[in-house]
Amino acid sequence: MAGESFLVRVTHADPVTTSVKRLRMQAIDGKTLPPASAGSHIILTLKTPNRLLKNAYSLLPSSLDGGTYEVAVLRTEDSRGGSTFVHDALSEGSELTISTPVNLFPINRRARHHVLVAGGIGITPIAAMAEELFRDNRSFELHYCIRNEPNGAFLKDLQARYGERVHLYHSDIGERFGVAKALPQQRIDTHLYVCGPEGMIGAVLNDASALGWLQENLHAERFLSPGGGDPFDVVLRRSDIEVTVGEHESLLEAIERVGVDAPHLCRGGACGQCRCSVVEKDGIIQHRDHYLTQEEREAGDAIMTCVSRLKGQRLELDL
Missing domain, CATH: 2.40.30.10 (Translation factors)
Known part of the structure; x- marks a missing residue:
């Protein structure tokens, strides 16, 4: 869809x-x-x-x-x-x-100040945010975590355009962005946006939460690779179709391969659009998304088809 x-x-x-x-x-x-x-x-x-x-x-x-x-x-x-x-x-x-x-990662227009945090290739949406805020004359700062300067994509362009708003952290010499050190006195109307490796995103969000940041002021973008796994068979009950999900194929890709128009949007386990009801399974769902709650995962009656898969032989979906 x-x-x-x-x-x-x-x-x-x-x-x-x-x-x-x-x-x-x-x-x-x-x-x-x-x-x-x-x-x-x-x-x-x-x-x-x-x-x-x-x-x-x-x-x-x-x-x-x-x-x-x-x-x-x-x-x-x-x-x-x-x-x-x-x-x-x-x-x-x-x-x-x-x-x-x-x-799925928009700027909050009601915020008075915007803290942009990027790690590696996570600079791509963050750079667009910086440009939009710059054009609108909004208050922002950009924290860019890179291995070293030769590996910092768009670094010189960012520094030339945004000047002192850009703060660098070089991992090859042990520098690390920390919410407590970099943002010790942020106002309640400040919003934080982070995109980068999963470990970095988790650390930034956990640190901010521990410092009392409001959850609605924290924003992250995650694009997960579906990853591989053992093949398994999927029965699409309403479509009356059975398909085998390959070792290096996502469940969503297998469904699309047989011509079924399955719901999706981000294809990265973040938006929730590809959620599908599980009718029956003979194994354990490997939940790899960032959408379902722990309770929903434990219930085992839903799966995010874009990134998650079955550790078992047969899965039946209401699709």
């Missing part, structure tokens, strides 16, 4: 660092790419040699005005093929399908 899609052509592809590649895309089917709010992401449909992948990528600041979209993709060693395909196969002139932008 995806929204509108666009056929686009890559008009520019360049390395940002040794491991990050930027793509600029423009519609080629008579449509105009609409402006996107800061924090938005799109889904890229990637036709790899082995299978069709649909991966979410946050939009960079240049996408705010519409017309063209830009994403930055980190090459990862444990990639299911998506990042490797982007780095090795996509270049200027490549054509692909993308979704309309979706924003």
